[in-house]
Amino acid sequence: MNGDNEVWVNSVNSKNIFSLMQWMQNYNVHLVQINGQRKYGGPPPGWVGGIPPYGSEIFIGNLPQEIYEDKLIPLFQSVGKLYEFRLMMTFSGLNRGFAYARYPTKHLADLAISHLSGHEIQCSYKIVVSRSTEKCELALDGIPSILHKEALATILNGLTAGVDTVSLYASATSDLKNVAIVKYRSHIEAAMAKKTICKGPQLLYGCPFTLDWLQPPMRQKLQSGTLPQPHSFLPQMRSDKPKQDKITLSGVQCLQLLCDQRNLGQPVYQIKLLSLGSCGWLRFWYLVVIPKHRVPFTGYSWMLADSLIPTDQYEQAKEMVAFWLLTELGYFVD
CATH class of the missing domain: 3.30.70.330 (RRM (RNA recognition motif) domain)
Structure with missing residues (x-):
């Protein structure tokens, strides 16, 4: 932001900005501005417990653009303790006319809706308070x-x-x-x-x-209730046998069965566990040789494995590789 823009932003609503700064200093309130919003709490100082449940957040609309947290937070704290308050902000330093407040319980959110919806926060400004549509x-x-x-x-x-x-x-x-x-x-x-x-x-x-x-x-x-039922992993050979004859096996077992029936020989696996990346993702290299198949199968892949011991990591990687080979060699996954 250049100097001219800074002067322009600081000159907008300067009286209320000064009042906000004084309130923050007097009550030791810390606000953080990120991604077009200014946030208090989430959790607030001294908070004990987890994140409040679904239904504990409210939407606040029809706000005068020049009003700030020094007026809004005390109003909504009059109902009960706030876990979080988020005021949507414009580039110029005014609010965007709406905010969100989260209480520790759904009951307090209900009270805020019933007590404060229609409250005249400023002449000709009656605020709207309703349940927030939270994406969960x-x-x-x-x-x-x-x-x-x-x-x-x-x-x-x-x-x-x-x-x-x-x-x-x-x-x-x-x-x-x-x-x-x-x-x-x-x-x-x-x-x-x-x-x-x-x-x-x-x-x-x-x-x-x-x-x-x-x-x-x-x-x-x-x-x-109209979403279709999920597919299940039930490998089977290409045949006309009724579905009740299918046997659910592991990928390794199914691959061995396929190789036996096609007289391809026993698959030989080589797997090297490589680096453990962010969020527990483990990269690995694999090579599978099927004696009578024209080419070996090789490549790299990932699996979530930070909670597995090395032996289990190896077995899970082996199972994943066998599953891919079943698809390559013509198994049905029903």
């Missing part, structure tokens, strides 16, 4: 069918905090893959989880996946 659900699309709900929940709990529920449905965009809808206890935990997962490679069991907030069309299908 993520959609992970492209999940391999070998990964069942409990295993995915274990992975996510090791990688992120605040997982509430994990549900699997058939993906509409990837054949024989699933989409996972993961609900977190709060928007903050969901946002942190999204950021953490995006830091690592978007691979699970060697399969790429996409990550986004749960979008309205899928939310509507979820609420109406």
Whole structure:
């Protein structure tokens, strides 16, 4: 920001800015401005306990643009202790006309809505207070069918905090893959989880996946119960046998069965565990030789392995590689 702009920004609403600074100094209040918003708390000083539950955040609208936290925070603290207060800001130093406040409990949020909605904070300005529409659900699309709900929940709990529920449905965009809808206890935990997962490679069991907030069309299908059931990992040979004859085996077992039936010989695995990256992702190299197959299989991939001992890391990598080879060699994954 150049000097002329600084003078212009500091000259806007200077009286109220001075009042805000005095209030912050007198009450030892610390505000942090990030990404177009100014935040108090989250948690506030002396906070004991975890992040407040879903439903504890409120939306505050129809604010006069020249009003600041020295007027707003005491007003909303009159209902009860605040966990967090976020005022949306313009580049010029005025507020954008709305804010968010989070209380320790849903009950206090309800009280704030009933007591303060319609409050005349300034002449001709009656504020609107309502429940905040918090994003707490993520959609992970492209999940391999070998990964069942409990295993995915274990992975996510090791990688992120605040997982509430994990549900699997058939993906509409990837054949024989699933989409996972993961609900977190709060928007903050969901946002942190999204950021953490995006830091690592978007691979699970060697399969790429996409990550986004749960979008309205899928939310509507979820609420109406019309999302299709997930695919399950049930390898089978190309045959006309009825489905009840299928036997669920591990990837390594299925690959050995395929090689026996095709008289290809026993697969020989070489796997080298390489560097452990951020967020617990382990890179590894693999080479698999099937004696009577024309070429060996080799490459690099990633797996989430920070909570596994080296022996288990090796076995999981081996299982992942076998699963890929099943697809390459013509197994069905139903």
